[in-house]
Every structure is written in structure tokens, then in C-alpha cells.
Amino acid sequence: MEPLTERQAEILRLVRELTEVSGYPPTRAEIAQKMGFRSVNAAEQHLRALEKKGAIEISSGASRGIRVRDTRTGSRAGRLLELPVVGRVAAGAPILAEENLQGHYQVDPNLFTPRADYLLRVRGLSMRDAGILEGDLLAVHRTQEARSGQIVVARLGDEVTVKRLRRRGHAVTLEAENPEFAPIEVDLRREALAIEGVAVGVIRNGKTF
Structure with missing residues (x-):
């Protein structure tokens, strides 16, 4: 995975945490709200950047279609x-x-x-x-x-x-x-x-x- 900017790492942590707490990934609107973005487009742009760097996978057409490509050894996500x-x-x-x-x-x-x-x-x-x-x-x-x-x-x-x-x-x-x-x-x-x-x-x- 390519190195992430500070903001990208923050969004990745948010997606991971919300997924582990609720069992499903957040929507773009939820990410925008949590991060203080003015529009969901900003959240979408950051998610696309994370996908390009290999941190996540995005399923087109699904509002919650975000999957973290978790490479942490022994992580909880890896067992789910x-x-x-x-x-x-x-x-x-x-x-x-x-x-x-x-x-x-x-x-x-x-x-x-x-x-x-x-x-x-x-x-x-x-x-x-x-x-x-x-x-x-x-x-x-x-x-x-x-x-x-x-x-x-x-x-x-x-x-x-x-x-x-x-x-x-x-x-x-x-x-x-x-x-x-x-x-x-x-x-x-x-x-x-x-x-x-x-x-x-x-x-x-x-x-x-």
C-alpha cells in the first residue's frame, strides 16, 4: 500500500472504526459529517484516493460499498x-x-x-x-x-x-x-x-x- 497523507489516514481509521463498531461501513454522508466536510463529494474524493493507494476497495452502486483492505497481522478485521x-x-x-x-x-x-x-x-x-x-x-x-x-x-x-x-x-x-x-x-x-x-x-x- 502506498503511503497515506495525514487526512487519508484519518479517514481510513474512521472507516475501520465505524465498521468494527456497527458491523458495516459508513456512507459517504456519514464520513462527511464525521470529518466536517461540506459535501459528500469531498468524502468521495478521499475514498477514491484511498482506493487508488490500495487501502480500500469500493463497490460501485452501493452506498456502503467500502471494504478496508486490512493488512494488520492478527487484526480483528482479518478474522471476520x-x-x-x-x-x-x-x-x-x-x-x-x-x-x-x-x-x-x-x-x-x-x-x-x-x-x-x-x-x-x-x-x-x-x-x-x-x-x-x-x-x-x-x-x-x-x-x-x-x-x-x-x-x-x-x-x-x-x-x-x-x-x-x-x-x-x-x-x-x-x-x-x-x-x-x-x-x-x-x-x-x-x-x-x-x-x-x-x-x-x-x-x-x-x-x-
């Missing part, structure tokens, strides 16, 4: 697993398509069993009674197979939903965990249903459940 955070899923797009990603979140690789492959930002309250709330990060193990009774990320047509899976032969029910939401009935002989993964945990405000 970096999971993509999926926001609203575009119709028909693969769940991990770049346009769906909000950034990355770092977790201990032993935090979830089986191991999580991505985090899905929860929208709505249909799974409220299972302890899955609006804004939570649902940890998902990527698999196409799921047992009846498991909470799954399912794709039905162009829609992706989080529900509890019930399977009886060709009949599948996607059950909400909130009486205000009706179950979704699927006949596999007529409709295509794809399992995008099974839920293995929840992160809320930096805490796991």
Missing part, C-alpha cells in the same frame, strides 16, 4: 466474515445481483450455524411473531433445499418473500408469523417456487438473535 447485504430485490434478478446489494456487514464466521452466506434486509411485519422485524438483517444460508417448518427466503414469480415453509406433496404453504397476513398457497404443478435460502439468525442494531 464479510457478508453481502441484500436490500430490495429487483424483479427477476438473482438475489445477489449487484443492483440488489446495499453493502457488506462483517460478522464472526462462527456466529451462525449453518454458516450464513448473505444478509437480507427485512421489509414489513409479516414475520413479527417469529422475532423478525422491519429493518432487521436476516442471516441466510444459501441452499435450494428446505425442510417443512423452516423459515425460508422464497422466490415466487418475480417476488421474493420471507415465510415459514409448509410442504405437503405438491402443495406448499408459505406462512406468515403474523395473523394479519394471509398464507400464500402454491401448487407446484402449476407455479414455480424457488428456495433462495433458509434463515439461520437475525441481526438487529448490531445484536444477534
